[in-house]
Amino acid sequence: MKQLHRKDLFSWSEFNPERNLDFHSVLWVRADGNVLIDPLPLSAHDQNHLRQLGGAQFIIVTNSDHCRDAFHIAKVTGAVVYGPAGERDSFPLICEHWLHDNQEIVPGLVAYQLNGSKTPGELALVLDQSTLITGDLIRSHVGGELSILPEAKLTDAVQAKQSVKRMASLHGIKTVLVGDGWPLFNQGGEALKALASLL
Template sequence: MKQLHRNDLFSWSAFNEERNLDFHSVLWVRDGGNVLIDPLPLSAHDWQHLHSLGGAAHIVVTNSDHCRATAEIAQATGAKLYGPAAEKQQFPLACDIWLHDHESIVPELVAYQLDGSKTPGELALVLKSTTLITGDLIRCHVGGELCLLPDGKLTDRDKAVRSIKRIASLPAIESVLSGDGWPIFSHGKAALQKLASSL
């Protein structure tokens, strides 16, 4: 795993040839039990790294298309599973906790519900008020520039735009870690506001 802009954040990735971009997963290392977000399969090296950092106590899945290797990793680690409440009836995994809008997952990690994406109630996560972690709706296909999930995959564009503008209004965002594409480690709020103003 690669260390990110904070010494308690790590990521691992897989290149998707169809979309010509990276898919990402995030690990937050914390005293109360580490949190994995949208975990991709782990290599032997990354399993060892995860173990050396204290394993995983919580796994958050932002939407049903990002279940990825969650079941395997949860079985191996005993981690508690969290998913979007709006997908509860059709979610492919049995979650321990279903997350609603503006709900704390663990201290300093808050879930926000995004509407209008390709799945109901997709989650975006805000860590310590400054780092936004996204699933599918907010992406970064070109370095430094955020974009919206393509219109053809949206269930309601107007709702999606309102969701993005709401996230862009959060006052303290500095970094954006997108599930698909590039991370933005600084000037994240400016990138969010630029995206919101373009919609």
């Protein structure tokens, strides 16, 4: 796994030829149990790295299209799985907990519900009020710029754009770690505001 902009954050990735970009997963290492977000399959190297870093106690899946390898990793690590409350009735994974808007999952990590995306109640996560971690709605196909899912994939374009504008209004965001595309380690808040201004 690759270390990110903080010593307690790591990521591993998988290139998707169809979309010509990387998919990403995030690991937050913490004393009270590590958190995995949208976990992709782990290579043998990354499995070993995860064990060295203390395994995983929590898995958060931002939307049903990002279940990825969560079931298998939860089985191996014993991690508790959290999913979006908006998909509770149709989610393909069994989740021990369902996350609602503005809910603190563990100290320092808050879930926000994004409406109008391709799945109901997609989640975005904010870590320590400064790092935004997104699933599908907010992405980055071009380095240094954020974009939104194509309108044809949105269930409600108006709500989706309002959700992006809400994220852009959060104070203190410096980094945006997208599920799909390029991460923005610096000036993420400015990139969010630039995206919102176009919607």
